Amino acid sequence: MTGNFDKPLTERMHSDGSVVDLQAYEQAGGYQAIRKVLRTGMTPMEVTEEVKNSNLRGRGGAGFQTGLKWSFVPRGKDIPNPTYLIVNADEMEPGTFKDRLLMERDPHQLIEGAMVAGFAIEADIGYIFLRGEYTLAAERLARAIAEAYEHHYLGENVFGSGYSLELHLHISGGRYICGDETGLLNALEGKRANPRSKPPFPPSVGLFGKPTVVNNVETICCVPHIINRGAEWFKGLGRTRDGGTKLFGASGKVKRPGLWELPMGTTVREILEEYAGGMRDGVKFRGLLPGGASTDFLVEEHLDLPMDFSSLDKAGSRMGTGTMIVLDDQTCPVGMTWNLTHFFAQESCGFCTPCWSGLGWAERILKSMEEGHGQPGDLDKLAFQTKMWAPGHTYCALAPGAAEPVQSALKYFHDDFERHISEHRCPWR
Amino acid sequence: MLTAEEIQEIETEAGHYPKREAVCIDALRIVQRHRGWVSDDSVHDIAEHLGMSDTDVDSIATFYNLIFRKPVGRHVVMVCDSVSCWIMDYDRVKKHLHERLGIEYGQTTSDERFTMLPIVCLGCCDHAPAMMVDRDLHSDLDPQKIDSALEKYK
Numbered sequence A: 001m002t003g004n005f006d007k008p009l010t011e012r013m014h015s016d017g018s019v020v021d022l023q024a025y026e027q028a029g030g031y032q033a034i035r036k037v038l039r040t041g042m043t044p045m046e047v048t049e050e051v052k053n054s055n056l057r058g059r060g061g062a063g064f065q066t067g068l069k070w071s072f073v074p075r076g077k078d079i080p081n082p083t084y085l086i087v088n089a090d091e092m093e094p095g096t097f098k099d100r101l102l103m104e105r106d107p108h109q110l111i112e113g114a115m116v117a118g119f120a121i122e123a124d125i126g127y128i129f130l131r132g133e134y135t136l137a138a139e140r141l142a143r144a145i146a147e148a149y150e151h152h153y154l155g156e157n158v159f160g161s162g163y164s165l166e167l168h169l170h171i172s173g174g175r176y177i178c179g180d181e182t183g184l185l186n187a188l189e190g191k192r193a194n195p196r197s198k199p200p201f202p203p204s205v206g207l208f209g210k211p212t213v214v215n216n217v218e219t220i221c222c223v224p225h226i227i228n229r230g231a232e233w234f235k236g237l238g239r240t241r242d243g244g245t246k247l248f249g250a251s252g253k254v255k256r257p258g259l260w261e262l263p264m265g266t267t268v269r270e271i272l273e274e275y276a277g278g279m280r281d282g283v284k285f286r287g288l289l290p291g292g293a294s295t296d297f298l299v300e301e302h303l304d305l306p307m308d309f310s311s312l313d314k315a316g317s318r319m320g321t322g323t324m325i326v327l328d329d330q331t332c333p334v335g336m337t338w339n340l341t342h343f344f345a346q347e348s349c350g351f352c353t354p355c356w357s358g359l360g361w362a363e364r365i366l367k368s369m370e371e372g373h374g375q376p377g378d379l380d381k382l383a384f385q386t387k388m389w390a391p392g393h394t395y396c397a398l399a400p401g402a403a404e405p406v407q408s409a410l411k412y413f414h415d416d417f418e419r420h421i422s423e424h425r426c427p428w429r
Numbered sequence B: 001m002l003t004a005e006e007i008q009e010i011e012t013e014a015g016h017y018p019k020r021e022a023v024c025i026d027a028l029r030i031v032q033r034h035r036g037w038v039s040d041d042s043v044h045d046i047a048e049h050l051g052m053s054d055t056d057v058d059s060i061a062t063f064y065n066l067i068f069r070k071p072v073g074r075h076v077v078m079v080c081d082s083v084s085c086w087i088m089d090y091d092r093v094k095k096h097l098h099e100r101l102g103i104e105y106g107q108t109t110s111d112e113r114f115t116m117l118p119i120v121c122l123g124c125c126d127h128a129p130a131m132m133v134d135r136d137l138h139s140d141l142d143p144q145k146i147d148s149a150l151e152k153y154k
């Protein structure tokens, strides 16, 4: 069950939930990756190449190639100064609880990752953008950052190498839209977190108009291990083409909800049945959202798919954050779709009409269905609305993400929607 | 008037950004930590301190849901209403809190002990349903656990 494979991200963590402090992190081989980079005279481009070769893909949901993103940052003496590295620790995607673990249990891993990533993109200043509700992570990160400064790992002239990195913790004022990378940039600038029009993309024009890379917490945590043990080793950790391990999770009415670091490409069925223990007694499996609220439902026929970016894309869904939300037969799929749409409608930043107007409309249709007032034609209206939220119609991926569970629910649970309308009630109430 | 302590904390944070206005959200959070919420007067004081207009500061304050522009009770109960908690019987949690505290979302008990608000996913979905009271996370909730959790907050 525990599996005989490397778990670089979680292997140092204490089972009692306490934090791995600086001393424990170093005893377990911590801060060796940044030493290796600085002492062997690796260049920023060499570090970037190594990460590119590892095939590390962003763990924030979109799966963008991390090394490739870093290579877009302008380098050299004549570029606008400073360059920023931002760790996206906003984790507000419903059903997602992976970055919290990494920050609460092993904050130095994230700090070292930020140092190496910062070196690779020639960053001067880094920020960890943390959601306000993560109070324990805030305390532990603040403590760990202070420890790293006390030991001169952060600040001026790290290990006498001439490399300097300032790292600050920013605690957010709330709202899901802060997780979108350009919404996040505006929030860090002290503004409302409306996303920005793209292009330009952050690596060329980012925070305060300067070159900026935004990466997810889990992405950054992979970086020191790639440097320590090499791109080939990292690629080999995965069972499929997408390299590395991944924090996979399951919530809903499964026997053992939880979070596990597993090889990329572990199948949906293994996670659901072996790790999460299958469904609780008395309930049956109906479907799942593989990686948070903004991913398409998968059903029985998909269970043998490998959980990785490429396989789930091909199946018409997305791996997203890799933390699955399981729907059982005692839970109403229309009610669940309403709950999800309510979330997206509430969190819309109000910038684009298809999003602020259409999501509210869709939410009202779903609500009325649940309350027994569904009308013939409602399903067509819903399907029409979701087409309006497609990529390209909006400034950010919130509305396209909101469309995914609705469209796939209409596809896989069509009869349940029809019954709500024909019976003028929710059959689960 | 901002207190000397508030000003000092704001200035420490301001040092982390190249532009002064960038500290606005931190300033709102700092004032709220000291006073429980952000009044019109506080908006004005922050604006004056940062060289911004009151309207600018208010437009930012009202965007972010963790900034309270109305008075709250001594403790704020935030109940996760997102999808995993909903599957795990959020409705029962909400009903129990409504009955026990005698208030709806957005309201404060008459003894000013609790304010109750909905919140999005708290990243505790494997121990759903969940809520936060002030800075503390409470998980795997049922009516009994809710009652004993609330006892701690006077």
Ligand SMILES: Cc1cc2nc3c(=O)[nH]c(=O)nc-3n(C[C@H](O)[C@H](O)[C@H](O)COP(=O)(O)O)c2cc1C
Pocket: A057, A058, A059, A060, A061, A062, A063, A064, A066, A088, A089, A090, A091, A092, A093, A176, A177, A178, A179, A180, A181, A182, A214, A215, A216, A217, A219, A220, A396, A397, A398
């Ligand atoms: C509405 C919205 C919310 C998002 N929330 C998060 C988040 O909480 N954490 C995160 O890492 N990425 C989030 N993202 C994705 C980011 O925009 C960005 O792609 C990511 O941080 C890049 O990091 P990565 O390449 O390491 O995955 C969100 C995107 C959108 C559109």
Ligand code: SF4
Pocket: A177, A194, A195, A347, A348, A349, A350, A351, A352, A353, A355, A356, A394, A395, A396, A397, A398, A399, A400
């Ligand atoms: S899609 Fe929605 S959340 Fe994204 S920018 Fe447009 S209105 Fe804002």
Ligand code: FES
Pocket: A094, A095, A096, B080, B081, B082, B083, B084, B085, B086, B120, B121, B122, B123, B124, B125, B128, B129, B130
């Ligand atoms: S859905 Fe409630 S904690 Fe995640």
